[in-house]
Every structure is written in structure tokens, then in C-alpha cells.
Amino acid sequence: MTMQRPATFLRNIAAALLLTATAATAPAAAATPAAVVADNPAAHPNFTVKVVGKGQPVLLIPGLTCPGAVWDETVARYQKQYQCHVVTLAGFGGATAPASTNQLLQNVRDQLLAYIKTQKLNRPAVIGHSLGGFMGLWMSTTQPEAVGPLVIVDSLPFLAAVQNSNLTAEAARPMAEGMRQQMSRGKMSMAQQRQMTAGMMNDTARISQAARWGQLSDPATVGQAMYDMYTTDLRAELGRIQQPALVLGAWAAYKPYGSTKESTRAIFAQQYAKLPQHQIEMSEAGKHFLMWDDTQWFFAQTDAFLKQHALAKK
Numbered sequence: 190m191t192m193q194r195p196a197t198f199l200r201n202i203a204a205a206l207l208l209t210a211t212a213a214t215a216p217a218a219a220a221t222p223a224a225v226v227a228d229n230p231a232a233h234p235n236f237t238v239k240v241v242g243k244g245q246p247v248l249l250i251p252g253l254t255c256p257g258a259v260w261d262e263t264v265a266r267y268q269k270q271y272q273c274h275v276v277t278l279a280g281f282g283g284a285t286a287p288a289s290t291n292q293l294l295q296n297v298r299d300q301l302l303a304y305i306k307t308q309k310l311n312r313p314a315v316i317g318h319s320l321g322g323f324m325g326l327w328m329s330t331t332q333p334e335a336v337g338p339l340v341i342v343d344s345l346p347f348l349a350a351v352q353n354s355n356l357t358a359e360a361a362r363p364m365a366e367g368m369r370q371q372m373s374r375g376k377m378s379m380a381q382q383r384q385m386t387a388g389m390m391n392d393t394a395r396i397s398q399a400a401r402w403g404q405l406s407d408p409a410t411v412g413q414a415m416y417d418m419y420t421t422d423l424r425a426e427l428g429r430i431q432q433p434a435l436v437l438g439a440w441a442a443y444k445p446y447g448s449t450k451e452s453t454r455a456i457f458a459q460q461y462a463k464l465p466q467h468q469i470e471m472s473e474a475g476k477h478f479l480m481w482d483d484t485q486w487f488f489a490q491t492d493a494f495l496k497q498h499a500l501a502k503k
Contacts, residue, residue, distance in 0.1 A: 226307065226308050226309055228240075228304075228307075228308065229307070232300070232303060232304070232307065233300040233301070233303065233304050234279065234287060234288065234300075235278065235279045235287050235293070235296050235297045235300050236276050236277060236278045236279055236297060236300065236301070237257075237276075237277050237279075237284065238274050238275065238276055238277075238304065239257055239274075239275040239277070240272065240273070240274055240275075241264050241268050241272075241273045241275065242264070242267065242268030242269065242270075242271055242272050242273045243268075243269075243271075243272055244269070244270050244271040244272050245270075245271050245272065245311075245313070245314070245499050246271070246272045246274060246308075246310040246311070246313035246314070247267065247271040247272065247273050247274065247313055247314045247315070247316060247495075247499070248274045248276060248301070248305075248310075248313050248314070248315045248316070248317075248325075249263060249264065249273055249274065249275045249276060249315075249316045249317075249321075250276045250278075250301075250315065250316070250317040250318070250320075250321030250322075250324050250325060251276065251277070251278070251281070251282075251318055251319075251320075251321050252318045252319030252320045252321055252322075252344075253281070253319060253320045253406075253411060253414055253415070254281050254282060254399075254402050254403040254406040254411060255281060255282055255318070255399070255402055256277040256281055256282030256283065256284060256402060257275035257276055257277040258277075258282070259318065259402075259478075259480075260273075260275055260316070260480070262480065262481075262484065263316065263480055263491075266488060267495075270495075271314075271495070271499070274304075274308075274310070274313065276301070276321075278297060278410075278414075279410065280406060280407035280409075280410030280411070281402070281406050281407075281410070281411075282402035282405055282406060283402070283405035283406075286407035286409070286410050287410060290409055290410055290413035292417075293410065293413045293414055293417055294320075294324065294327070294413075294414060294417035294418065294421070295417070297324060298324060298327050298328055298331060299331075301324070301328055302328055302331065302332050302335055305335050305336070306335070311337075312334075312335065312336060312337035312432070313336065313337050314337045314338045314339070314340070314495060314498070314499040315328070315329075315336055315337070315338075315339050315340070316340040316342070316491065317339070317340070317341060317342065317344065318342040318343065318344070318478070318479075318480065319342065319343060319344050319477065320344070320414060320418065321342070321344070322339075322341035322342055322343070322344030323344050323345070323346070323348075323418055323421075323423070325339045325341060326339070326341065326344075326346055326423050326427070326430070326434075327421070327423060329429070329430040329431075329432065330423055330426040330427065330429045330430060333429050333430055333431045333432075334431070336432065337432055337498070337499060338432050338433050338434070338435075338494065338495065338498040338499050339430075339432060339433070339434040339435065340434075340435045340437070340491050340494060340495070341434060341435065341436045341437065342437050342479050342480060342487070343437060343438055343439045343477050343479055345456075345457070345460045346422070346423035346424045346427060346460050346461065347421070347422040347423060347424050347460060348418050348419060349361035349364065349365065349418075349419045349420070349422075350422070350424075350460070351456060354459055354460075357422065358420045358421060358422040359420075361419050361420055362419075362420055364419065365415070365416045365419035365420050366416065368412070368415050368416065368419065369412040369413060369415060369416040370412070371412070372408055372411055372412035372415060373408050373409045373411075373412035373413075374408065375408055376404060376406075376408055377403065377404070379400060379401075379404055382399075382400035382401075382403040382404050383396060383397070383400040385400075385403070386399040386400050386403065388442050388476065388477075389442065389476050389477035389478055390476050390477065390478040390481055390482050391476060391482050392481065392482070395478065395481050399478070424460055424462075424463060425463065427461065427462075427463040427464040427465075428463045428464075428465060430464055430465065430466075431465075432466065432498075433466040433467065433468075433494075433498050434461075434464055434466065434467040434468075435467070435468055435470070435490060435491070435494040436457060436461060436467055436468065436469045436470070437470055437471075437472065437479055437487065437490060437491075438453060438454060438457045438469060438470070438471045438472065439453075439471070439472050439475050439476055439477055439479055439482075440452075440453035440454070440471060440472075441472070441473075441474050441475065441476055442476040442477060450471055450473075453471065454469060454471050457469050457471075470490055472486055472487075473486075475487075
């Protein structure tokens with residue numbers, strides 16, 4: 190993939206990919222409500238969960254700096270068909286920062302898998318945006334039998350290799366460390382936050398909201414999350430994933446840097462090559478926040494996928 194300004198492109202796609210449905214028409218009888226089990230928040234200090242709706246369980250995981258509220262419209266659409274478990278990671282969007290950032294995303298992964306087990310969720314579907322999509326993949330490669338169908342919204346199994354497919358996690362560490370140190374120094378100004386988020390979505394009000402969430406996020410947590418993603422390569426492990434996955438990609442934000450829909454799709458195809466059951470769909474005009482920018486397309490894709498895989502096979 191040829192870029193006119195590779196360094197600038199990499200910074201923008203890193204920020205974009207890390208920032209952090211007509212309703213399904215299956216009859217209500219097809220959905221068996223998940224068992225209601227008393228939650229123990231102390232068991233998962235790296236995130237909180239809000240449960241809304243009834244039906245088959247679905248975990249919704251946001252991207253970098255975003256709280257679970259980024260899924261409000263998605264939850265409103267699906268809560269009559271699905272039991273939505275809406276995740277907010279500690280340190281993002283005003284949530285209290287974790288006590289330690291050591292092995293941050295690995296701890297999130299392990300605590301989410303434990304949450305699925307203690308809540309007795311039967312292979313819940315996962316809808317994850319950016320970091321949330323990466324987390325869905327990581328959970329699935331770690332415990333393939335625990336997780337159900339995946340909807341991955343503009344995310345990759347190894348972000349650092351977006352330009353160089355031969356890059357290893359070890360080789361990416363110096364770059365990742367530099368990013369961690371830079372982001373951990375302190376919060377960006379609101380003007381800087383708005384400038385960064387403006388390239389990830391089209392709606393002015395949405396830009397303001399995402400910028401506020403970024404301003405409220407803990408810099409050390411954000412920096413560590415980026416470091417963890419840049420130094421974790423899931424590509425070789427994708428073959429362990431047993432369930433189907435829908436990968437929704439964006440490319441329009443990268444057009445100024447030489448990207449085309451076809452060249453961006455090729456990156457997705459290469460990174461997901463070892464994932465056994467997957468389909469890649471590219472939005473025509475949506476930027477990184479596809480559930481906001483290309484809402485009807487996002488819902489149409491997700492509706493059909495969940496109807497086929499989350500309800501029909503339960």
C-alpha cells in the first residue's frame with residue numbers, strides 16, 4: 190500500500206484504530222434470556238458493565254478513551270432482541286483509572302473471560318470497536334470455546350503492521366514505547382483532542398463528544414493501552430478462533446494519504462488471512478466510528494450477521 194506521507198498516515202490510523210441495526214427480525218421465542226447472576230464488580234476492577242435488555246447475551250466493548258455510552262444507539266436498537274452487556278474500561282471517558290497499568294489489556298482480557306464464566310453467559314456475541322474489536326479477537330484466541338460470533342468494527346489483529354506486514358511485535362517495541370511516553374506525559378488540550386477526533390468521524394456534535402471523553406481519560410491508561418496493542422500480534426493465533434466473524438472496515442479518512450477502498454481492504458484481508466470464518470465489508474464513506482458515521486449500513490450488516498449466527502444457532 191503506497192502512502193504519500195507514511196509517518197503522518199501511521200499516526201492518524203493509529204489514533205483512529207485505537208480511539209479506544211433494521212432490528213433483527215427473528216421471533217422472540219428464538220431468544221432465551223441469559224441467566225441473571227449477581228455481579229461482583231470487585232472481580233473485574235479494570236472495567237464496569239451495564240446490562241440492558243433481554244435475550245441472547247452480547248458484549249459491547251468500546252475503543253480507546255470511549256466509555257460504554259459510545260454504544261447507546263446500538264443498545265437502543267438491540268435491547269429487545271439481546272441482553273446487552275455494555276463495557277466501560279477503567280480510565281476511559283471519565284471512569285476511575287485502574288490501580289495499576291501493568292499488563293493492562295491482558296488483565297482486561299482475563300477479567301472479561303472470567304466475567305463471561307461467572308455470569309454464565311453462553312458464548313456471547315461480541316461487538317467491539319477499535320480496541321474493543323482487538324479485545325474480542327484476543328479473548329477468542331485465548332479461550333475459543335468461551336466466545337460467540339464477533340463483530341469487529343474497524344480494527345486489526347496487529348495495528349503496528351499496518352504499513353509493514355513483516356513487522357514483529359518485538360521490532361515495534363521502540364515505537365510503542367515512544368508513543369506510551371508521549372501520551373503518558375499529560376492530557377491534550379481540548380483543541381488538540383478535537384483536531385485528533387475530527388479525522389475519525391463526520392458529525393460536529395460527535396467530534397465534540399469524543400473530544401470530551403478523550404479529555405476525561407487517564408493519560409497513563411491511554412498510553413499503556415496503545416503500547417499493549419502495538420506490541421501484541423494476534424495474526425498467527427487467529428486460526429484458533431472457532432466462531433464466525435464480521436469485520437467492518439473504514440478507509441475514507443485515509444484517502445488524503447493515498448489510500449483507496451481496495452488498498453485498505455487488502456490490508457484487512459492480509460491481516461485476517463488466518464481467521465477461518467470471516468467476511469470483510471468496507472464502508473463507502475464512513476470514517477473510524479462506523480456506528481456513528483455510516484449507521485444504517487452498520488446496522489444492516491450487523492443485523493444480518495447476528496440474526497444468522499447469534500440467534501439461529503442457539
